[in-house]
Amino acid sequence: MELRQELRSRGFRLTTQRRKILDAVDQMVHATPDEIHAYLEERGDSVNVSTVYRTLELLQKLGLVTHAHLGHGPPTYHSTHVPEHVHLVCRTCETVLDAEPSVAAGMVQSLRADHGFDTELSHLTVFGTCSECRG
Amino acid sequence: MELRQELRSRGFRLTTQRRKILDAVDQMVHATPDEIHAYLEERGDSVNVSTVYRTLELLQKLGLVTHAHLGHGPPTYHSTHVPEHVHLVCRTCETVLDAEPSVAAGMVQSLRADHGFDTELSHLTVFGTCSECRG
DNA sequence: CTACTTGCAAACTCTTTGCACCATA
DNA sequence: TATGGTGCAAAGAGTTTGCAAGTAG
Numbered sequence: 001m002e003l004r005q006e007l008r009s010r011g012f013r014l015t016t017q018r019r020k021i022l023d024a025v026d027q028m029v030h031a032t033p034d035e036i037h038a039y040l041e042e043r044g045d046s047v048n049v050s051t052v053y054r055t056l057e058l059l060q061k062l063g064l065v066t067h068a069h070l071g072h073g074p075p076t077y078h079s080t081h082v083p084e085h086v087h088l089v090c091r092t093c094e095t096v097l098d099a100e101p102s103v104a105a106g107m108v109q110s111l112r113a114d115h116g117f118d119t120e121l122s123h124l125t126v127f128g129t130c131s132e133c134r135g
Numbered sequence: 136m137e138l139r140q141e142l143r144s145r146g147f148r149l150t151t152q153r154r155k156i157l158d159a160v161d162q163m164v165h166a167t168p169d170e171i172h173a174y175l176e177e178r179g180d181s182v183n184v185s186t187v188y189r190t191l192e193l194l195q196k197l198g199l200v201t202h203a204h205l206g207h208g209p210p211t212y213h214s215t216h217v218p219e220h221v222h223l224v225c226r227t228c229e230t231v232l233d234a235e236p237s238v239a240a241g242m243v244q245s246l247r248a249d250h251g252f253d254t255e256l257s258h259l260t261v262f263g264t265c266s267e268c269r270g
Numbered sequence: 271c272t273a274c275t276t277g278c279a280a281a282c283t284c285t286t287t288g289c290a291c292c293a294t295a
Numbered sequence: 296t297a298t299g300g301t302g303c304a305a306a307g308a309g310t311t312t313g314c315a316a317g318t319a320g
Contacts, residue, residue, distance in 0.1 A: 148295070150293080150294075167284095168285085169283090184284095184285085185286075185287085188285065188286075189286095208284090209284065
């Protein structure tokens with residue numbers, strides 16, 4: 001199990017809570033800390049909120065999850081098992097769509113060439129209006 | 136004065152606070168509500184925090200300011216007088232750079248063509264690593 | 271056993287809201 | 296002077312932290 005190894009190799013312990021939280025992130029695809037907490041609660045796998053926050057930070061340090069900011073609210077986490085993608089957030093209906101990283105290829109190149117800036121694609125959120133809401 | 140007209144035409148009043156807050160946003164270029172509040176405080180132009188929040192929301196509705204999310208924290212406001220630009224945020228040193236909207240032209244086209252998605256460029260924040268931090 | 275983890279509760283930060291008083295038009 | 300606006304204080308979300316008790320290794 002990947003989780004166990006990542007943890008042990010850095011002196012951390014594998015606990016029930018850590019396994020449950022990583023499972024939840026894997027299954028939920030896009031989830032905020034609160035949503036993860038609620039999800040586990042529902043399934044009777046109650047884990048304290050502080051533990052959820054501490055664990056997400058740890059899993060992120062281990063490279064097993066990442067997060068993106070999909071608007072005003074709390075950050076959204078996803079498993080790094082899910083293929084990398086760009087988030088499109090509609091500011092009218094709040095819907096979140098995923099797009100292939102390739103759409104941003106040109107921008108990534110320009111930013112590297114013109115600004116020496118190395119873009120983190122999995123963290124990219126594009127705000128705008130979706131086709132539905134453009135009418 | 137643009138502000139007065141925008142307000143009056145929709146039945147709002149021009150108050151000292153509203154003028155001060157818009158001035159602050161114009162001058163600070165990138166600022167969170169708290170920073171705006173602190174900035175005014177320092178200059179002896181004390182305005183209550185709730186008024187700062189209420190006013191920013193109003194100014195945004197009037198199209199005089201916009202905001203972007205530059206990370207975990209509160210949203211960052213800027214005057215719409217400032218030319219439209221894309222934000223580059225370094226996740227290592229937290230620095231915020233601005234880039235010309237043209238870097239994203241390709242992405243905007245792809246998203247429109249492939250997803251019918253209309254990108255709001257002034258709201259675009261790209262996370263990554265700046266040249267300094269790449270070493 | 272021992273050090274790492276968790277749960278709990280309290281503290282904090284950011285933001286919103288209700289209400290009496292104030293000021294613009 | 297009639298609304299609309301402000302300040303204040305309190306209430307709320309979301310997140311962090313200190314500490315005693317629990318548990319993996």
